[in-house]
Structures are given as structure tokens and as C-alpha cells.
Amino acid sequence: QQQVKQSPQSLIVQKGGISIINCAYENTAFDYFPWYQQFPGKGPALLIAIRPDVSEKKEGRFTISFNKSAKQFSLHIMDSQPGDSATYFCAAKRSGGYQKVTFGTGTKLQVIP
Amino acid sequence: ETGVTQSPTHLIKTRGQQVTLRCSSQSGHNTVSWYQQALGQGPQFIFQYYREEENGRGNFPPRFSGLQFPNYSSELNVNALELDDSALYLCASSWGGYGAGNTEAFFGQGTRLTVV
Numbered sequence: 554q555q556q557v558k559q560s561p562q563s564l565i566v567q568k569g570g571i572s573i574i575n576c577a578y579e580n581t582a583f584d585y586f587p588w589y590q591q592f593p594g595k596g597p598a599l600l601i602a603i604r605p606d607v608s609e610k611k612e613g614r615f616t617i618s619f620n621k622s623a624k625q626f627s628l629h630i631m632d633s634q635p636g637d638s639a640t641y642f643c644a645a646k647r648s649g650g651y652q653k654v655t656f657g658t659g660t661k662l663q664v665i666p
Numbered sequence: 667e668t669g670v671t672q673s674p675t676h677l678i679k680t681r682g683q684q685v686t687l688r689c690s691s692q693s694g695h696n697t698v699s700w701y702q703q704a705l706g707q708g709p710q711f712i713f714q715y716y717r718e719e720e721n722g723r724g725n726f727p728p729r730f731s732g733l734q735f736p737n738y739s740s741e742l743n744v745n746a747l748e749l750d751d752s753a754l755y756l757c758a759s760s761w762g763g764y765g766a767g768n769t770e771a772f773f774g775q776g777t778r779l780t781v782v
Contacts, residue, residue, distance in 0.1 A: 596774050642708050652714055652771060654711065654758070
């Protein structure tokens with residue numbers, strides 16, 4: 554059962570453009586939604602995270618939009634740079650249980666000059 | 667870079683063999699979780715250790731087992747290796763264990779296991 558669905562699978566964006574990755578979840582017990590960035594040969598690194606009591610969170614060029622009623626959230630990367638080329642994973646956790654992170658399937662982003 | 671270190675970085679094993687992977691958690695963290703990441707997929711939760719006990723497990727068979735030591739470092743053991751066990755194995759450390767709320771997990775760089 555895929556509890557966190559992510560799209561698109563891959564994305565090519567021009568330098569300076571906006572990269573948008575979308576995710577949807579099923580389990581309403583999830584109450585913490587991190588995004589991870591992973592470079593080849595490296596482990597996932599936390600990029601930005603949001604809780605469902607907030608509809609938007611911005612950190613630098615990265616913004617999460619959250620729609621609790623639709624059970625959807627998205628990552629926007631503004632002014633995309635070649636250094637942003639990586640695989641991005643949305644994820645979800647629930648408090649009150651053990652520290653399991655449920656990951657989406659990933660989006661491979663390529664930012665071309 | 668996180669303070670989570672894993673060893674070895676790469677490993678090649680033969681089907682049917684056993685393997686042990688190691689993880690040192692970040693200073694101050696008492697919880698270690700292990701994940702399997704197949705090529706092109708998101709990481710899948712294997713299990714979590716808190717205070718030297720397993721207290722959460724994903725959909726993995728018993729031949730996947732682990733240990734956590736008093737210094738909070740951890741081992742992942744896989745017996746009777748199968749070709750499908752080929753993957754990147756990630757260790758994540760965090761604080762608090764079961765019911766601690768949404769404390770952040772920090773991942774190591776992983777161990778790339780190839781089963782031939």
C-alpha cells in the first residue's frame with residue numbers, strides 16, 4: 554500500500570524556473586510532512602518540513618504548500634539552480650508512534666542551464 | 667553532513683550468505699531506524715531500535731534483525747541473502763523513541779549492498 558503518492562517521477566526545469574513536486578497521502582494520522590533531498594551516493598537530507606496546522610511554509614527558495622482537506626502537499630523550488638539537481642522525496646510521519654518516516658517514490662529533478 | 671556514519675560504504679555478497687551493517691548515531695540521539703532503498707525507489711522502513719530494544723518494524727521478514735548497543739550505535743543483520751536484498755541500506759538517528767513526537771531523523775550516507 555503506497556501511503557504517500559508522489560508525482561512527477563522526473564522533472565526537467567530550466568535554470569531560473571520553478572520546480573513543482575506534488576504529493577498526496579492517505580493516512581489522516583500523519584501530522585508531520587518533511588521533504589528530503591538526496592544526491593547520488595548520499596543519504597536523504599532534510600530540506601524543509603510542515604505540520605498540518607499551517608498552509609504554507611517558506612525557507613529561502615523552497616516553499617511547501619499544504620492542503621489538509623485534500624490531503625495533498627507540494628514543494629515549490631523558486632529560481633531553480635543546477636545545484637538543485639537531485640532526487641526529492643516527500644514524506645510523512647505521525648506523532649505518538651515510533652519514528653517511522655513513510656516516503657514517497659521520489660522525483661528526479663534536473664535543472665538545465 | 668550529519669553525524670550519522672555507516673560502514674562499510676559498499677559490500678558485495680553471494681546469495682545465501684549473511685551480512686552485518688553498522689551505524690553510529692549522531693551525538694545525543696538514542697533512537698536508530700534502518701531503511702532499505704531499492705534503486706529508483708523511496709526508502710522503506712525496516713525497524714527501529716530504542717534503548718537497545720526493537721520497538722517498531724516494517725514489512726520485512728525475520729531474517730532482517732538488528733542490535734542496538736549501550737552507546738546507541740546499531741547493527742543490521744540480514745541472513746540468507748536473496749538477490750532482491752540488493753539495495754542501499756540507510757540508518758537514521760533521532761531522539762526519543764516511541765511516542766516522542768516528531769523529532770527529526772538524520773540519515774547516514776548508506777551502505778550499498780549488492781547480492782550476486
